[in-house]
Amino acid sequence: MPHITLNTDEPGIRGLFRFRPETALPLNGLVEALLCGPGTLTRGERELIAAYVSGLNECRYCYSSHAAYAAEQLPEGMALVEQVHDDIDGAPVSAKMRALLDIAAAVQRGGKQVTDDLVSAAQAEGATDVEIHDTVLIAAAFCMYNRYVDGLATLLPDDPDFYASRAKRIAAHGYLGVLQQETIRE
Template sequence: MPHITLNTSEPGIRGLFRFRPETALPLNGLVEALLCGPGTLTRGERELIAAYVSGLNECQYCYCAHAAYAAAQLPDGMALVEQVRDDADGAPVSSKMRALLDVAGAVQRGGKEVTEDLVAAARAEGATDVEVHDTVLIAAAFCMFNRYVDGLATVLPDDPDFYTDRAKRIVTHGYLGVLQQETIR
């Protein structure tokens, strides 16, 4: 049960956006830029970073949501997402993605955990400064989103297909497009 009285029964961050719609647009704009905007990491790879950090933070809503969004955009689907969650070092991802996941994991532990050695390792595997930047920002943003969702004890969806249904919409329309469709303003 949420710690505050929400004006909706929508699960997770959806309910929080309904409660404070003035935060929905800027927060979704950030996620749109980070996860859907132009970049050399694929949308699936960026969603994988978000899911990975959410899993490390044990935020069930955010992990399940972004795992579904990543799975919908990665060739190996949910099997890969779960392998990354269970053993990022042993998961069948590129050496560059593994190094970026190491950076993301360091951010999850604390910003100062990101060392020059971690960044150098990512660069050695071909990561650009933009990719390192975006990985750090995705990881930091998802630490915030995870704490927002769990800090207010939002509810989880009742429908097991909630995440996969939303994934189809996010993949097709992006975060801002779905927000406009839901008319959270």
């Protein structure tokens, strides 16, 4: 049961966007830029970072959502997402991706936990300054999103199909495209 009375029964952040619609566009704009905009990391890799941080924060709604979005856009699908979540050290990701996930985990613990050694390790594996920047910002943003969703005790669907069906729409249209579709349907 949410901590506040929402004007919808939509789960997670979607219910919060309905409650304060003026926040939906800027928050979706940020996630669109970070996860769907141009970049050398694939959309699936960027979603994997979001899912990983959400898992570390134990935010079930955001983890389930972004795990599904990552799985939809990664050739290895949900198997890889779950391996990263369950055992990052044993997950079959590139050395560069592992170094970026190490940076994301450091951000999740606290911004000052990102060290020169972590950044140097990522650079040694070929990570660019933009990739390191975006990893830090994705991790920081998802700490905020996770705390927003969990801090207000939003509704949480248990059905994996809920997340998988939305993943197809996010992969096809992006966050702003889906937001626009949902706004038009009202």
